[in-house]
Amino acid sequence: MGYRAPLTEMQYYLTHVLGADRLAATELFSEATPDMIDAILTEAARLSEDVLAPLNRAGDETPARLENGFVRTSPGYAEGYRAIAEGGWTAMTGAPDWGGMGLPQALSTCVVEMMSSACLSLALNPLMTQGQIEALEHHASDALKDLYLPKLNSGQWTGTMNLTEPQAGSDVGALRSRAEDNGDGTYAITGQKIYISWGDHDVAENVCHLVLARLPDGVPGTKGISLFLVPKYLPDAAGNPGAANSLKVVSLEHKMGLHGSPTCVMQYDGATGWMVGAPHGGMAAMFTMMNNARLGVGVQGLSQAEAAYQHALAYAMERTQGRSLVKDGTGTILDHADVRRMLMTMKALTAMARAICLDCALSIDLGRSGDAAALARAAVLTPIAKAFGTDTGCRVAELGVQVHGGMGYIEETGAAQYYRDVRVTAIYEGTNGIQAMDLVGRKMMSDGGAAIFALLDAVVATAAETGAPALADAAAALRATTRSMLDADDPNQRFAGAVPYLRAFALVLGGHYLQRAGAAGGGNRAALARFALNQLLPEVHALCAAATAPADDLYALSAEALSS
Numbered sequence: 001m002g003y004r005a006p007l008t009e010m011q012y013y014l015t016h017v018l019g020a021d022r023l024a025a026t027e028l029f030s031e032a033t034p035d036m037i038d039a040i041l042t043e044a045a046r047l048s049e050d051v052l053a054p055l056n057r058a059g060d061e062t063p064a065r066l067e068n069g070f071v072r073t074s075p076g077y078a079e080g081y082r083a084i085a086e087g088g089w090t091a092m093t094g095a096p097d098w099g100g101m102g103l104p105q106a107l108s109t110c111v112v113e114m115m116s117s118a119c120l121s122l123a124l125n126p127l128m129t130q131g132q133i134e135a136l137e138h139h140a141s142d143a144l145k146d147l148y149l150p151k152l153n154s155g156q157w158t159g160t161m162n163l164t165e166p167q168a169g170s171d172v173g174a175l176r177s178r179a180e181d182n183g184d185g186t187y188a189i190t191g192q193k194i195y196i197s198w199g200d201h202d203v204a205e206n207v208c209h210l211v212l213a214r215l216p217d218g219v220p221g222t223k224g225i226s227l228f229l230v231p232k233y234l235p236d237a238a239g240n241p242g243a244a245n246s247l248k249v250v251s252l253e254h255k256m257g258l259h260g261s262p263t264c265v266m267q268y269d270g271a272t273g274w275m276v277g278a279p280h281g282g283m284a285a286m287f288t289m290m291n292n293a294r295l296g297v298g299v300q301g302l303s304q305a306e307a308a309y310q311h312a313l314a315y316a317m318e319r320t321q322g323r324s325l326v327k328d329g330t331g332t333i334l335d336h337a338d339v340r341r342m343l344m345t346m347k348a349l350t351a352m353a354r355a356i357c358l359d360c361a362l363s364i365d366l367g368r369s370g371d372a373a374a375l376a377r378a379a380v381l382t383p384i385a386k387a388f389g390t391d392t393g394c395r396v397a398e399l400g401v402q403v404h405g406g407m408g409y410i411e412e413t414g415a416a417q418y419y420r421d422v423r424v425t426a427i428y429e430g431t432n433g434i435q436a437m438d439l440v441g442r443k444m445m446s447d448g449g450a451a452i453f454a455l456l457d458a459v460v461a462t463a464a465e466t467g468a469p470a471l472a473d474a475a476a477a478l479r480a481t482t483r484s485m486l487d488a489d490d491p492n493q494r495f496a497g498a499v500p501y502l503r504a505f506a507l508v509l510g511g512h513y514l515q516r517a518g519a520a521g522g523g524n525r526a527a528l529a530r531f532a533l534n535q536l537l538p539e540v541h542a543l544c545a546a547a548t549a550p551a552d553d554l555y556a557l558s559a560e561a562l563s564s
Helices: 007-017 020-025 034-061 077-086 105-139 142-154 282-316 337-368 372-409 415-426 432-446 450-466 469-487 491-496 498-521 523-536 538-547 551-555 559-563
Strands: 065-067 070-072 157-162 178-181 187-197 206-214 225-231 233-235 241-244 247-252 263-276
Touching: 007 020, 007 034, 007 105, 007 337, 007 498, 020 034, 020 337, 034 077, 034 105, 034 415, 065 247, 070 247, 077 105, 105 142, 105 157, 105 206, 105 225, 105 263, 105 282, 105 337, 105 415, 142 157, 142 206, 157 187, 157 282, 187 206, 187 225, 206 263, 206 282, 225 233, 225 282, 282 337, 282 372, 282 415, 337 372, 337 498, 337 523, 372 415, 372 432, 372 450, 372 498, 432 450, 432 469, 432 491, 432 498, 450 469, 450 498, 469 498, 469 523, 469 538, 491 498, 491 551, 498 523, 498 538, 523 538
Parallel strands: 157 206, 178 206
Antiparallel strands: 065 070, 178 187, 187 263, 206 225, 225 263, 233 241, 247 263
């Protein structure tokens, strides 16, 4: 069984759980009617199932390679990328003024999930470009917008983001790359960047790098960083790729997974670049790209959860092993209670992650349409979507290997690839620990927890309306934990409990969405919600206890004691 896009699930949650019909009532997304959404999702499903999914194993088994300074991509990737570009999928959320479609983030989120489930390594390419499009729309000069955005929206050119350096990972302010004014409106960029996804390739005619670097008068730390657009080929007078810029790929990383995605070490030697945004305002400009990119990475995690679940379910429905204890069962391992436990857990966690990501995307859309409360909701949901989406991808992919038993450890079954591919999503675009710290730090403290309490009020209302005392109890525990964190004088006390707090929050929200879906749809949806409330939500109470445990516990052992 190959990958099949979960269109019914996406459309059900958008329509019956999250109220995506509100989009068509806004001026910005008035064309996002149910018929239009259905047509776009159906076509994206066809592309994902028929064109992209067959490339997934090829990219894993025949990785991108560096030859004579140029990256050669995996078999079929050029054709797959061409199908993405010609279908206009890169342009989905771009502004119509520069060739974009101006479609809602909620719709794009569904498309990103499908394409990433089908072939995550290739789907990373347009996702990076979409992030660059957003950053340029908000911060670039009109001249840069007019030249680059039409090419990026069309897929003729692709985009990257260059933050990390060997000595500057999560601590971006430690970067050493420098920029010097050439006196003609351009800057000479010098430095080395690592972990650059799709930093070079042969699927499009130009690669446009967004590079963080420091001007000579830039102060230490993040406040002294500027952002520059540095193309692989300098545009000529007609706007076409011209002379090669002074940059090169030093090497490709040999990774645990995502073999089809070329991850480059980039060297800039006085490369010509153009400033994006204000001098020393690079982090603000880059965060425009990174916030939605964090949602996108959460969706990448979700995508691998869905793909791993489908793969494991197909295997369980065929594998015969042991005697079934279920009357009139299937005769396969699907009858065994432990296999059912794993598959139900996989399905419930995947549904929770999808609902959180879609709610985050919808809140971004409504916030862009002028709804301030939705914007505050999106700010809280973004770190949850990123961390829980990717944690779910890792957990579900791991369970997928377990469902396969010994064959899951054998590469030929394909089960291991999902885990290898998804593992990095919990690390890049800000580790999940950083997401949790963002939630209990910046997001919680900026408004005294108002946006968080508003989300919990909605959960409590669902519990009351649908008769779900387990959901109400979990929400009450999370509310008390939130108040305790708000009252903490020491920020490190909040950080010590940040990861369990975020997971507890995600499970409460996930239970809320599944319960609403079950109440509206009954039948199988109600059964899945019941499983989640009985089997997954009890974890919330333990997580809340961990979230409020003394931070001193983490430092009880000295460095020497940890080593002994």
